[in-house]
Each structure stands twice: as structure tokens, then as C-alpha cells.
Amino acid sequence: MIQRVSAQDSPGAAASSAGAAQDAGSARAEDGQSAQLVRLLLIASVALITLAAFEALAVATVMPVVVEELGGLHLYTVAAGAPLAAQLVATAVSGAWSDARGPRGSLLLGILLFCAGLLVAGLAPTMAVLAVGRAVQGFGAGLLMVPLYVLVGSMVPAARQPRFFAAFAAAWVVPGLVGPAIAGTVAEAASWRWVFLAVPVLTLAASTVLLPLLHHVRSVPRGPADADGRRRTRTLLLAATGAGLAAAALQVAGSDGGTTGVVLAVAGVAGLAVTVRQLLPAGTLRLRAGVPSAVACRGLLNAAFITAETFLPLLLVRAHDWSARDAGLVLTVSSITWAAGSAVQGRVRTPLRRALLLWLGPLLLAVGTFVSAAAALPGAAPWWVVAGWTVAGAGMGLIFPALSVLVLQATPRAEHGTVSSALQISDGLGAALGLALAGAVFTALVGTGGREAYLAGLVLAGGLGLLALWAGARATPPELE
Template identity: 40%
Template sequence: MTSKIPVSAPASAESAPTSIFDPQLMWTTIGAFALIFLGAFETLAVTTIMPTISRDLNGQSLYSVAFSSTLAASVIGMVLAGRWSDRTGPARPLIAAVGVFTVGLLFAGAAVSMEMFIVGRFLQGLGSGALIVALYVVVARLYPSVLHPKIFGLFASAWVLPSLIGPPLAGVIAEQVSWHWVFFGVVFLVAAAAGAILPAVRVLLRQPVLVAERVSGRGAVVWSLVAALAVVGISLGGEREGVFAWPLALGAFVIAIIALRPLLPAGTLTFRRGLPATIVLRGMIAAAFFSTEVYLPYLLNERYGLPPWLAGLILTVGAVSWAAGSALQGRLDVRIPHEKVMVAGALMLSLGIATQFFTAYFSLSVWIAAAGWLVAGAGMGISFPRISTLVLAHSSARDQGFNSAALSISDAAGGGIAIAFGGLVFAAVGGLENGAGFVAALAFASVLAVAAVPIATRVRVKAL
């Protein structure tokens, strides 16, 4: 929609930095890297220790809700941050996002019931969703377009260090101290990261303003809330026993799709070539990858008897190869069509996830699962940063917030819906009783990964 709302003007070409570590960008780069680093740590840590938390809080029946509620809440945060950023610039939504994320950490750390823990996870999702959109707009406003592939590559590499230490460290803390400190300890680090990015906030607040061409209306916030509730509804439907489980989940899914339509560019849900296909591809590969990642440590812990810290190491494997794939895509010749890069990433993801399905079905070696996850992570690394770069290339200063929010919404909604249906499938075939739950959930993720391949062929963008 058109609205005469001010947004920040981009920096002039004469003063444009030539490196993401130039003096005028150094602390912004460090602060943004640190915030994404901590978000990655929490994601990997919670995935690793979630079996322990669910047993301690007697919340096994809400296992998938603890994940899907976080992703669903992030949709609301993304819409709010996108609208707010297009109105006033990204500085204020960035500050608010850090505050809400911190409150969520405190709530989750203090949880004495699964319901309270889910509230904390919901607030974390709300804050992290707003945070990623605000940071995307910070990149668009402060970094020249030639530096976008490098800064997004750095964002991807922010997953490397937490992936190396996060899962095993979280497992050790949960076993030797308490899982509560996995959340409490991060609070202090978030405060330090926020301090590093404060100089960028001051710069953004001083920037001149333009007239925004497209700002999401208040109705978008309502639709985001409906979409979030629908995603959680899918999970809750899956937790119900009896003949009504699937109808409830499918009904919630239809509502989610209806609510998402106005939050995404026209043509996204019909896979229109160009920007719409690029955004929906992000959602599909996120759906396949994250719905697999949720059950891998669970599988290794329950079926193979590995302790949480050791089961979490498989997430490290995927995150390291993700970072390697991100570095590789940044060095690929620009003459290689984007469609080929995206198809290659989708094919690698399909192969890696299919390996997890076969591991669960045939009780294959843990080493085979690790090798497959290495391939899946590389596929994500090739795809994710390139998609982020392409979406900003399609955007002007007048719609950076909307398009960045749409990209992140597709990512979060795709993952949240897939995790919710994965939980439904897991429970439908018996869950942990006969081990078939893991096979079914991973088969579902494999289908999603394969479905992303033809969508990848529809990505067509302007030259960068």
C-alpha cells in the first residue's frame, strides 16, 4: 500500500565504505554478527537439550509446540519490524527486538512448567523475528550493495562457532549444572552485543528521511497474529488423539495460508517467477531442513542412546558445512545462472535429508547420518545467503522492510508449519513406542526437500 511515511535515506556513494570492516561499519558488523551468533547458539542449544527439558517439565506432549510456537511468534515480530522499519528506519525496532528477546530468555530460564517455557520461547521468537528483519534493513541502509554478499556470508558464518561449541556445551551445562543456565547465561552476552551495535543505532537515528512507497497496514499485524495462531494450532491439533487431530490441523493450515497471503509479494503462493519464487523457495528449504533438524538429536538420543551433548554434535556438522557452502556461493562466478545455484543447493539438501530417512528406516550407522547432514548443510549454505542477497537486489529503500519481512516470514512460517506437521505425523504412527515416528517425520521432511527442487528452477532475478 502507498503511504507518506518517512524512511531513512541510503548513504551517499562518495562516502560508501569498501569493506564490511571499514571504520564506519566495523562496530555495526561486530554487533550484528554477535546478535546472530547468539540467536544461532540458542537455536542449536535448545534443539540439543529439548529432550531433557521436556522430560524435566513433563512436557513430552508439547515437544513440537515448543519449536513451532517460536517460529510462529517470529512471524508477528517480522511483520511488526518490517512495518516499523519502513516507517521510521530500523533503529527503534532493533532496540525493541533485543529487549523482547532478552525477556524471552529470562522467562524460559525461569520456567517451572512446559507452558511457562513455551511462553518464553514465544517471546524469543517474537524478538528474534523482529531482530533479523531490522538487521536486514540496517544492511540495506548502511552497507553498499556490493558488500551485501559479504555481510550475508558473514551472517552465515556466525553459525560456525556456536555450532562447534553450542550443542556440546548446552548438553554439558544441562547435565552438570542445569538447563536453566543455557538461557540465563546468554542474557549477559546479548547485552554486550547490543552495546556493540549502539553506534549504528545513533547513525540511523540521525539519517535524513525519504517518503516510503510501501508500508504494511495495520491489517498486516492482524494477519500475522492469525498466521501465528494457526501455526500453533497445527501443533496442538497434532497433540490431540482421535479422529479430530488431522481435521483440526488441516483447518489451521488453511487459515495459515489465507493469513500469509497479504504478508507476501503478489504471486508468492502461486510460485510466480522472480521475487515471489525466490521467497517461497526460502520457505520450502527452511521447512525441509528445520523439520529434520528437530528430530535428529531426538533420534540419536532415543534410538542410539547417545547423551545430549554427543547427539548435538550432528548439528555442528550441518552448521559447519552450511558456513562452508555460504563461503563457496560467495565465490561462484556471477555468470553462473542463479537458477543453477539454487537447484544445486536444493538437490544437495534433498540428498542429505533422504539420508536421514534411510538411517532411521534401516537403523544405519550414525556416521552415515553425519555424512548426510554434512551434505544437507552445504546445500543450505549455498542457497540461503544467495536468496537474501537477491531479495535486497529486488528492493528499493521504499520497500526494504516489507520484502525483508516477507523473506523472513516465508522462512519462519515454512519451518513452523513443517515442524508442526512433522509432530503430527510423528504422533500419528506411534511416536516413541515403536520408533516409526522418526521414520515418518523424516519421510515427510524428505518430500518437502524434493518439492523444493522444481521451485528452484523458477528463480529468475536481475543481475547483481
């Protein structure tokens, strides 16, 4: 039997009850405030990722218009690849910085550099200045993306974190559907410069919501760092910086056929020889079966896809007289079929059928790229690009997430962070090096005045897709072969 206690009967018990009620009220208020902060974090972070996605797709759409106005066609792939090389370095820097001192500094500097780089690119008088601006913007993007994940880990309950990462992935969908059309329309109706200049304004607006949340990130007391841990972090940081600089050197070398280009190419190859082995799992370069081949496959896929997607709008605008808005259609189509392919692979359950995805995805990418390349043949219709890139996008959707699943399932949980980092590094490095190689071929042939330069760049991308097919086959778990 529960006896009702009044204040007159027991002052101490009444005080205790009042205190408990007050504590419960405070807890509810704190939970409510925490939920509000999580909602704000979701809104602000998704807004920033959406803007970064829009910028990437929009710039790919308007770059043919940019080179038409500024000239400097030999720097076309440098301007496209500079952000990738810079982001590779910044990602490693931001990871070490966020671990050592928290996400605040990296996020602030990342936002400032991202906006500053876009302003430089938007006001650029030459392609060389635009390439520098894009490198600064890419470095800023690398600095600001890592802290977003750190903030999720610090502020979001574990049960809600999967929803956040799903929202991060979904943030690319809308820019893929409408970004190219908007960018092409803006470039035609006003100027391509507004595609660069409008994003900083929107980024700063989203940041006004995000930055106050940094005051609520709990600082974690850090004990003395393990000597091996410090050494590993320092090695990774130096290796990523060296690889990024080497990739940048190769990109610039591809645009310069003189002595300077040769020196930069030699330095870039030497730099990669020293650094890449520190960044990727052992056996990646030799396509050792299992996880190493899966990591290599991701790099080759990104190299093929990004290289081809860089040249396709240029081919449609310069060789087939399409508008920038119409040329951006291929980017929208591939975004749709990529999403469809991802949805399909998510429904494939049996191990044997999932192993088939490791062959089918790269095969569709390679076939789609070669079909797209047909548009560069004399007298060929431009619609080959739309048909081919529809197939290529589906292939990427089938294989890209399937590789992530395979790698995580084949790796001990304690090593998930390391192998996830290796996948991201392989993505960035593959794209940067693919553009560097294709840029060198394109620059060597573009002076002929025909379509040979486009054809060579796209055939090269298709060849990288075939290498990805080989790597994907090697990634198949031995028990399923």
C-alpha cells in the same frame, strides 16, 4: 605565487585561516567520533547476532535432554516451532514500528522480551511453560533484529555497509562450530537450564554497548504518510500477524488429537488461506516460473531442513543412546558443510552453472534427509545421520544464497526491499508450517514405542525437500531452460 599572510598584515585573513583550521579540526574530530561509533555498533550488533545464533543451535542440541526431564514429548515440536511463529509476527511489527518511530523502542522491547522469554524457558517446570517462554523469546528476537539493520542504514557509511552484513552472516559460523558442543557439555556437567539462563546475562552485557549508540541516530523528519503506503503497511502487518497466529494454531493442533486440535487446525488453515497471498509474490503458491517459485523454494527448503534438524538430535539421544553433546555433532557438521557450499556457489559465475545450483542444492538436501532417516530403521547404525546431514548441509549452502542472488537480479531495484521481505517471510513461515505438519505426524505415532515416529517425521522432511527441488527447477530463468 602564494604570498604568506601574517596577522599583522591582514587580521581578517588570519582570523579566516584560524577559523578554517578550527573547522577542519572539528571535522576530523567528528569523523573520528563517527568511526568510533561505527566500530561500537559492529561489535555490539555482531555480539547480539552471535548470541541469538548460539541460542538457536544450543537449544536444538539440549531439547532431547529437556524433554527427558520435563516430559511432554507431544509438545516437542511446539517448543521448537513457537519462536518461529512468534518471530514472523514480530518482524512485521518491528518493521512498521521502526519506520514510524525509529528503532529505539523496538530494540529496547525486543531485548527485554528476548531475555524474559529465555528466563521463563530456563526456569520452566513443564514443557508447556517452556514453549510459552520460547514464544516470548522468539517475539523479542524478531523485535530486536530489524532495528540492527535500521541502525546500520542510519549510522554506517554506504561503502562500509557490505562489510557489516558480511559480519552478520559470519556471526553464525562460530556458534555453528562450537555451540552444540558447549551446550551438550553444559547440559551433561550441570543442567540444560543454564543454556537458557546464561544467554540473557550476555545479551544484557552486549546491550550496554549498543543502547547508548541510539542517542546518535539522526531522526529523519517525516512528512505526511502516503495513503497507499499506510494501507500497504497496515495490510502487511495484519497479514503477518494472522499468518503467525495461524502457524502457532497449527503447531498446537498437531500436539492435540482431540476436538480442540481439530478446531485449531481448521482455524489455522483458514487463517493461512486469507493471509499468505498478502505476504508472498503473486503466483508463489502455484509455483509460477521465476521469482515466485524461487520464494516458494526458500520456504520449502527451510521447512525440510528445520524439521529434520529438530528430530535428528532427538532420534540420536532417545533411540541410539547418544549423549546430547555427541548428538550436537550433526549440527556442527551441517554448519561446516553449509559454509563450504556457500563458498562454492560464490565461485560459480556462468548463468548455466548457476541455474544448475537450483536443482543440485535441493536434490542434495532431499537425499541427505532420506539418508539420515535410515538411522530410524530397525537395527540401523546412527552414523547414517552424520553422513546424511553432511550432504544436506552442503545442499543448503549451494542453494540458499543462490536463490537470494537470483531473486535480486530478476527484480527491479525499487522492489528489492519488498522481495527481500518476502524471502524472509517465506523462510519463517516454511519452517513453522513444516514443524507443525511433522509434529502432528510425530504425535500420532510416538505412542507406538518404536522408531516409526522419527522415521515418519524425517521422511516427511525429505518429501518437502523434493518439493523444493520441483520449485527450484521452476525458478530457473526461462532463457536458461
